[in-house]
Amino acid sequence: xKTDVETVSSLQDAVxxxxxxxxxxxxxxxxxxxxxxxxxxxxxxxxxxGQRVLQTILRNVQVAEEERNLVCQDTGxxxxxxxxxxxFPLHPARIYQALxxxxxxxxxxxxxRSNTVHTLTRENTGQNVGYRVPIVHWDFVPGWDGLxxxxxxxxxxxxxxxxxxxxxxxxxVAGIKRFVLDSIVGAGGKPCPPGIVxxxxxxxxxxxxxxxxxxxxxxxxxxxxxxxxxQLEEELTGLLNETGIGxxxxxxxxxxxxxxxxxADTHMTLNPVAVNYQCWAARRATAHVSPDxxxxxxxxx
Amino acid sequence: xxxRLTFPTxxxxxxxxxxxxxxxxxxxxxxxxDRTQIRIFDQGVEPPMDLRGxxxxxxxxxxxxxxxxxxxxxxxxxxxxxxxxxFTEPLGRDYGVRAICGKxxxxxxxxVPMRRYGMVYFAIVGGAAALETTQIEExxxxxxxxxxxxxxxxxRVKDFGPLTVAIDSHGSSLYHDVQESARKKLEALYERL
Numbered sequence: 001x002k003t004d005v006e007t008v009s010s011l012q013d014a015v016x017x018x019x020x021x022x023x024x025x026x027x028x029x030x031x032x033x034x035x036x037x038x039x040x041x042x043x044x045x046x047x048x049x050g051q052r053v054l055q056t057i058l059r060n061v062q063v064a065e066e067e068r069n070l071v072c073q074d075t076g077x078x079x080x081x082x083x084x085x086x087x088f089p090l091h092p093a094r095i096y097q098a099l100x101x102x103x104x105x106x107x108x109x110x111x112x113r114s115n116t117v118h119t120l121t122r123e124n125t126g127q128n129v130g131y132r133v134p135i136v137h138w139d140f141v142p143g144w145d146g147l148x149x150x151x152x153x154x155x156x157x158x159x160x161x162x163x164x165x166x167x168x169x170x171x172x173v174a175g176i177k178r179f180v181l182d183s184i185v186g187a188g189g190k191p192c193p194p195g196i197v198x199x200x201x202x203x204x205x206x207x208x209x210x211x212x213x214x215x216x217x218x219x220x221x222x223x224x225x226x227x228x229x230x231q232l233e234e235e236l237t238g239l240l241n242e243t244g245i246g247x248x249x250x251x252x253x254x255x256x257x258x259x260x261x262x263x264a265d266t267h268m269t270l271n272p273v274a275v276n277y278q279c280w281a282a283r284r285a286t287a288h289v290s291p292d293x294x295x296x297x298x299x300x301x
Numbered sequence: 302x303x304x305r306l307t308f309p310t311x312x313x314x315x316x317x318x319x320x321x322x323x324x325x326x327x328x329x330x331x332x333x334x335d336r337t338q339i340r341i342f343d344q345g346v347e348p349p350m351d352l353r354g355x356x357x358x359x360x361x362x363x364x365x366x367x368x369x370x371x372x373x374x375x376x377x378x379x380x381x382x383x384x385x386x387x388f389t390e391p392l393g394r395d396y397g398v399r400a401i402c403g404k405x406x407x408x409x410x411x412x413v414p415m416r417r418y419g420m421v422y423f424a425i426v427g428g429a430a431a432l433e434t435t436q437i438e439e440x441x442x443x444x445x446x447x448x449x450x451x452x453x454x455x456x457r458v459k460d461f462g463p464l465t466v467a468i469d470s471h472g473s474s475l476y477h478d479v480q481e482s483a484r485k486k487l488e489a490l491y492e493r494l
Contacts, residue, residue, distance in 0.1 A: 048321070049321060049424075049465045049475065052323060052463055052465060053426050053465075056426040056429050056432065056463065057426060057428070057429060059429075059432055060426070060428070060429035060430070060431050060432040060433075061431075063431045063432045063435060064431035067431060067434070067435065069375075069376055069430075069431040069434060070363070070376045070430060070431060071428065071430070071431055072378055072427075072428040072429075072430050072431075073360075073361075073362065073363055073376045073377060073378030073379075073430035073434075074378065074380075074428075074430075075363070111363075111365065111375070112363065113361070113362075113363040113376075113450060155428075156381075157380065157381045157404070157405065157427060157428075160381070173494075174494040177494045178491060178494055181487060181490060181491075182487070185480070185483045185484070185487060188405070188406060188476060188479070188480060189404070189405040189406045189424070189427075189476065190381050190383055190404075190405035190406070191405075192404065192405070192427040192428050239490055239493075242486060242490060243483045243486055243487065243490070244479065244482055244483050244486060245479060245483055246479065248404065248405070248424055248426055248427060249405060249406055249476060249479060250424055250465055250467060250475050250476075250479065251475060251478070251479040251482075279427070279428055280428060281428040
């Protein structure tokens with residue numbers, strides 16, 4: 001019979017190993033829903049440079065698999081989404097430590113390029129870890145004893161194309177749509193289109209951006225359960241693809257794979273809208289951890 | 302039109318290329334990034350390498366050190382070029398660079414220097430690093446290792462591409478054209494919101 005201390009220590013180690021595995025796996029093996037969306041984009045693209053870009057992307061995904069190499073060299077900033085069950089026997093403070101150590105281990109052992117620097121001195125702070133890095137988002141689930149960890153390594157080219165506008169209630173839904181359109185046209189080829197446009201609406205300024213990031217972490221082409229929001233997703237996807245920005249901004253029919261929207265209720269005088277871009281290499285990987293430390297990996301969550 | 306070019310190359314060969322053309326590259330290319338160019342142009346340090354006729358790639362590669370000054374490729378991809386646009390003119394004027402390759406494009410201020418000095422911008426597919434790595438045969442030389450990974454790298458490449466000529470040496474830029482047309486479309490789209 002294990003003592004409580006042993007249980008905590010072996011569970012923390014299981015989460016650490018899961019994080020290390022997820023980080024590398026996400027970088028190498030992109031989910032099937034994304035592969036399907038990219039293949040579908042290649043089917044409908046009619047521009048010559050756009051078609052050249054999409055064929056190169058499809059070839060690249062294949063080569064990454066054959067060579068067991070990273071899909072993209074930008075190992076990103078490590079972002080994790082955790083869903084913690086009320087009865088999961090490891091405290092979030094220790095889950096955070098495990099994610100930190102796992103990120104570091106993967107970076108050293110693979111090895112991966114380390115991107116994390118002090119934001120003022122620009123000095124490298126370690127092996128893809130540092131002050132408040134990795135970035136971890138938390139959700140707590142009542143009446144459950146499991147833990148889900150989703151790793152989303154976020155590249156800088158797409159993250160740099162993040163935009164926030166505090167629209168007014170009078171700007172309405174039209175103001176939201178216009179801001180999304182302006183943002184994506186302004187971003188042009190820089191965020192590696194065609195990718196996923198994440199839009200967060202409502203809440204507060206910071207929460208809108210949080211929701212936009214949550215939107216890009218969803219499986220490609222999933223729809224928001226709220227039919228009004230889902231309708232906005234469909235409409236924005238269509239409008240964005242009419243701009244003609246095209247693959248890598250070289251012109252074409254496919255500017256985005258999909259637009260995902262997450263929303264929160266807001267103050268009666270607020271109408272925040274945030275845009276967070278995810279490049280075509282929309283990497284993500286998930287682990288389901290049981291209270292006994294066993295782990296199921298899931299590429300499609 | 303499709304071309305094959307070996308670098309370093311000449312102004313004449315560069316003037317043959319037109320925006321939209323597809324190019325495969327062989328020979329030697331030079332990896333360079335923000336800090337490398339800040340050192341050359343803002344700190345006035347002469348690059349320890351002849352850049353005449355050169356092909357510059359905006360990159361910070363993942364590598365493994367295998368000996369003194371020797372590195373093995375792990376994963377080499379391309380970064381966003383727009384941050385480095387202000388170096389375009391001095392690269393052509395002072396060093397005779399012929400091609401800049403990156404992802405996402407250069408803003409319109411690159412058009413005039415590229416026309417004046419006979420340079421092109423090649424668009425590579427951002428994120429397609431696994432494929433790009435297989436087209437780099439070897440890391441031949443590395444200078445300024447203290448800037449790792451933003452050193453000055455010399456790579457030998459084979460069948461590097463396909464690249465798209467996105468800004469040519471005759472004043473044409475696909476990015477400019479795409480933006481102009483998108484701005485017009487936006488005006489019409491606003492009416493439907």
